[in-house]
Amino acid sequence: MQVPLFPLNVVLFPGGPLPLRIFESRYIDMISERMRNEGPFGVVLIRDGVEAGGPAATFGIGTLARITDFYQGSDGLLGVTAIGEQRFRLLDTERAGDGLNIGTIEVIPDEVAVPLPGGAEPLAEILSSVLDDLGKLYETLPRQLDDAGWVANRFIEILPIRLDQKQALLEDNDPLARLELVREVLNSVKPAVGDE
Numbered sequence: 001m002q003v004p005l006f007p008l009n010v011v012l013f014p015g016g017p018l019p020l021r022i023f024e025s026r027y028i029d030m031i032s033e034r035m036r037n038e039g040p041f042g043v044v045l046i047r048d049g050v051e052a053g054g055p056a057a058t059f060g061i062g063t064l065a066r067i068t069d070f071y072q073g074s075d076g077l078l079g080v081t082a083i084g085e086q087r088f089r090l091l092d093t094e095r096a097g098d099g100l101n102i103g104t105i106e107v108i109p110d111e112v113a114v115p116l117p118g119g120a121e122p123l124a125e126i127l128s129s130v131l132d133d134l135g136k137l138y139e140t141l142p143r144q145l146d147d148a149g150w151v152a153n154r155f156i157e158i159l160p161i162r163l164d165q166k167q168a169l170l171e172d173n174d175p176l177a178r179l180e181l182v183r184e185v186l187n188s189v190k191p192a193v194g195d196e
Helices: 025-037 121-133 148-158 163-171 175-188
Strands: 002-008 017-022 041-049 056-058 061-072 078-095 101-107
Touching: 002 025, 002 056, 002 061, 002 078, 017 025, 025 041, 025 061, 025 078, 041 078, 041 101, 041 163, 061 101, 061 163, 121 148, 121 175, 148 163, 148 175
Parallel strands: 002 041
Antiparallel strands: 002 101, 017 078, 041 056, 041 061, 061 078, 078 101
Protein backbone atom coordinates (compact mmCIF):
# COMPACT_ATOMS: atom_id res chain seq x y z
CA MET A 1 0.00 0.00 0.00
CA GLN A 2 1.28 3.48 -0.85
CA VAL A 3 0.24 6.66 0.97
CA PRO A 4 1.40 10.26 0.97
CA LEU A 5 3.43 11.02 4.10
CA PHE A 6 3.23 14.05 6.35
CA PRO A 7 6.45 14.26 8.42
CA LEU A 8 5.68 16.21 11.60
CA ASN A 9 7.08 16.98 15.04
CA VAL A 10 4.05 15.16 16.44
CA VAL A 11 3.34 11.56 17.38
CA LEU A 12 -0.20 10.61 16.35
CA PHE A 13 -1.84 7.66 18.10
CA PRO A 14 -4.76 5.59 16.78
CA GLY A 15 -8.00 7.28 17.79
CA GLY A 16 -6.31 10.61 18.52
CA PRO A 17 -7.09 13.99 16.95
CA LEU A 18 -4.61 15.88 14.80
CA PRO A 19 -5.11 19.60 14.10
CA LEU A 20 -3.06 20.96 11.17
CA ARG A 21 -2.54 24.36 9.58
CA ILE A 22 -1.29 23.89 6.06
CA PHE A 23 0.53 26.41 3.89
CA GLU A 24 2.90 24.44 1.65
CA SER A 25 1.40 23.79 -1.79
CA ARG A 26 2.48 20.13 -1.83
CA TYR A 27 0.49 19.46 1.33
CA ILE A 28 -2.50 21.57 0.23
CA ASP A 29 -2.62 19.48 -2.97
CA MET A 30 -2.22 16.26 -0.99
CA ILE A 31 -5.00 17.17 1.45
CA SER A 32 -7.32 18.14 -1.43
CA GLU A 33 -6.67 14.81 -3.16
CA ARG A 34 -7.17 12.84 0.07
CA MET A 35 -10.47 14.62 0.72
CA ARG A 36 -11.70 13.91 -2.83
CA ASN A 37 -10.79 10.23 -2.61
CA GLU A 38 -11.53 9.86 1.12
CA GLY A 39 -8.13 8.25 1.54
CA PRO A 40 -5.78 8.37 4.51
CA PHE A 41 -2.32 9.89 4.69
CA GLY A 42 0.57 8.78 6.87
CA VAL A 43 1.85 10.80 9.83
CA VAL A 44 5.44 10.07 10.81
CA LEU A 45 7.62 11.69 13.47
CA ILE A 46 10.64 13.58 12.15
CA ARG A 47 13.92 12.08 13.32
CA ASP A 48 16.10 14.64 11.56
CA GLY A 49 15.08 17.69 9.53
CA VAL A 50 12.26 20.22 9.61
CA GLU A 51 8.51 20.21 9.00
CA ALA A 52 8.53 22.96 6.37
CA GLY A 53 10.81 23.24 3.40
CA GLY A 54 13.49 20.60 2.91
CA PRO A 55 13.50 16.84 3.29
CA ALA A 56 13.13 15.17 6.67
CA ALA A 57 14.26 11.75 7.89
CA THR A 58 11.52 10.02 9.86
CA PHE A 59 10.97 7.14 12.23
CA GLY A 60 9.83 3.85 10.69
CA ILE A 61 6.48 3.50 12.50
CA GLY A 62 3.67 6.00 11.96
CA THR A 63 -0.11 6.29 12.02
CA LEU A 64 -2.60 6.63 9.20
CA ALA A 65 -4.78 9.73 9.51
CA ARG A 66 -8.14 10.50 7.93
CA ILE A 67 -9.52 14.02 7.50
CA THR A 68 -12.66 14.71 9.52
CA ASP A 69 -12.99 18.50 9.12
CA PHE A 70 -11.43 21.46 7.34
CA TYR A 71 -11.79 25.23 7.28
CA GLN A 72 -10.19 28.34 5.80
CA GLY A 73 -8.48 30.32 8.55
CA SER A 74 -8.74 34.10 8.83
CA ASP A 75 -5.05 34.19 7.89
CA GLY A 76 -5.83 32.35 4.64
CA LEU A 77 -4.24 29.07 5.76
CA LEU A 78 -6.05 25.79 5.36
CA GLY A 79 -7.02 24.28 8.71
CA VAL A 80 -7.58 20.54 8.89
CA THR A 81 -8.59 18.15 11.64
CA ALA A 82 -7.75 14.48 11.15
CA ILE A 83 -8.12 11.40 13.32
CA GLY A 84 -5.53 8.69 13.81
CA GLU A 85 -6.43 5.26 12.49
CA GLN A 86 -4.08 2.28 12.19
CA ARG A 87 -0.36 2.21 12.87
CA PHE A 88 1.90 1.29 9.99
CA ARG A 89 5.47 0.24 9.29
CA LEU A 90 7.27 2.28 6.65
CA LEU A 91 8.92 -0.09 4.16
CA ASP A 92 10.21 2.42 1.61
CA THR A 93 9.87 6.06 0.59
CA GLU A 94 10.17 7.99 -2.63
CA ARG A 95 10.00 11.69 -3.26
CA ALA A 96 7.52 13.01 -5.83
CA GLY A 97 8.39 15.86 -8.18
CA ASP A 98 6.64 18.39 -5.93
CA GLY A 99 8.68 17.23 -2.91
CA LEU A 100 5.89 15.17 -1.35
CA ASN A 101 7.10 11.95 0.31
CA ILE A 102 5.24 8.81 -0.72
CA GLY A 103 5.54 5.80 1.55
CA THR A 104 5.16 2.14 0.83
CA ILE A 105 3.70 0.84 4.05
CA GLU A 106 2.58 -2.29 5.85
CA VAL A 107 -0.42 -1.78 8.11
CA ILE A 108 0.08 -3.07 11.66
CA PRO A 109 -2.97 -5.01 12.92
CA ASP A 110 -5.18 -3.14 15.37
CA GLU A 111 -4.42 -3.65 19.02
CA VAL A 112 -6.87 -5.91 20.84
CA ALA A 113 -8.89 -3.91 23.37
CA VAL A 114 -7.78 -4.64 26.93
CA PRO A 115 -10.16 -3.81 29.79
CA LEU A 116 -9.02 -1.14 32.21
CA PRO A 117 -7.44 -3.05 35.11
CA GLY A 118 -8.87 -2.84 38.61
CA GLY A 119 -7.65 0.19 40.48
CA ALA A 120 -7.17 2.23 37.28
CA GLU A 121 -10.67 3.75 37.31
CA PRO A 122 -9.34 7.02 38.81
CA LEU A 123 -7.12 7.41 35.73
CA ALA A 124 -10.18 7.15 33.47
CA GLU A 125 -12.02 9.71 35.62
CA ILE A 126 -9.08 12.14 35.48
CA LEU A 127 -8.81 11.69 31.72
CA SER A 128 -12.53 12.28 31.19
CA SER A 129 -12.33 15.53 33.16
CA VAL A 130 -9.21 16.68 31.30
CA LEU A 131 -10.76 15.90 27.89
CA ASP A 132 -13.84 17.93 28.88
CA ASP A 133 -11.53 20.90 29.53
CA LEU A 134 -9.63 20.55 26.23
CA GLY A 135 -12.59 21.77 24.19
CA LYS A 136 -13.49 21.25 20.55
CA LEU A 137 -10.62 18.99 19.54
CA TYR A 138 -11.68 16.24 21.96
CA GLU A 139 -15.42 16.92 22.41
CA THR A 140 -16.56 14.79 19.46
CA LEU A 141 -14.04 12.01 20.04
CA PRO A 142 -15.80 8.72 20.86
CA ARG A 143 -14.67 7.88 24.38
CA GLN A 144 -13.52 4.40 25.34
CA LEU A 145 -12.75 4.99 28.99
CA ASP A 146 -12.93 1.27 29.77
CA ASP A 147 -10.12 0.42 27.28
CA ALA A 148 -6.61 0.51 28.79
CA GLY A 149 -4.94 1.25 25.45
CA TRP A 150 -7.31 4.08 24.58
CA VAL A 151 -6.91 5.71 28.01
CA ALA A 152 -3.11 5.36 27.86
CA ASN A 153 -2.92 6.79 24.33
CA ARG A 154 -4.99 9.88 25.16
CA PHE A 155 -2.84 10.60 28.23
CA ILE A 156 0.37 10.13 26.23
CA GLU A 157 -0.91 12.63 23.64
CA ILE A 158 -1.50 15.37 26.19
CA LEU A 159 1.18 14.80 28.84
CA PRO A 160 4.52 16.63 28.53
CA ILE A 161 6.50 13.58 27.45
CA ARG A 162 9.47 13.88 25.07
CA LEU A 163 8.67 13.08 21.44
CA ASP A 164 11.17 10.22 21.26
CA GLN A 165 9.46 8.66 24.31
CA LYS A 166 6.03 9.11 22.71
CA GLN A 167 7.38 7.43 19.58
CA ALA A 168 8.66 4.48 21.62
CA LEU A 169 5.22 4.19 23.24
CA LEU A 170 3.53 4.29 19.81
CA GLU A 171 5.73 1.35 18.82
CA ASP A 172 4.95 -0.56 22.06
CA ASN A 173 2.26 -3.22 21.68
CA ASP A 174 1.47 -3.55 25.41
CA PRO A 175 -1.39 -1.24 26.45
CA LEU A 176 -1.03 -2.16 30.14
CA ALA A 177 2.67 -1.18 30.09
CA ARG A 178 1.74 2.16 28.49
CA LEU A 179 -0.93 2.70 31.13
CA GLU A 180 1.56 1.95 33.90
CA LEU A 181 3.96 4.53 32.46
CA VAL A 182 1.13 7.08 32.47
CA ARG A 183 0.47 6.27 36.13
CA GLU A 184 4.17 6.77 36.93
CA VAL A 185 4.28 10.11 35.07
CA LEU A 186 1.16 11.36 36.88
CA ASN A 187 2.52 10.23 40.27
CA SER A 188 5.81 12.03 39.61
CA VAL A 189 4.14 15.40 39.03
CA LYS A 190 4.85 17.55 42.05
CA PRO A 191 2.14 19.98 43.14
CA ALA A 192 2.99 23.64 42.61
CA VAL A 193 3.98 25.69 45.65
CA GLY A 194 0.80 26.75 47.42
CA ASP A 195 -1.22 23.81 46.01
CA GLU A 196 -0.24 21.44 48.83
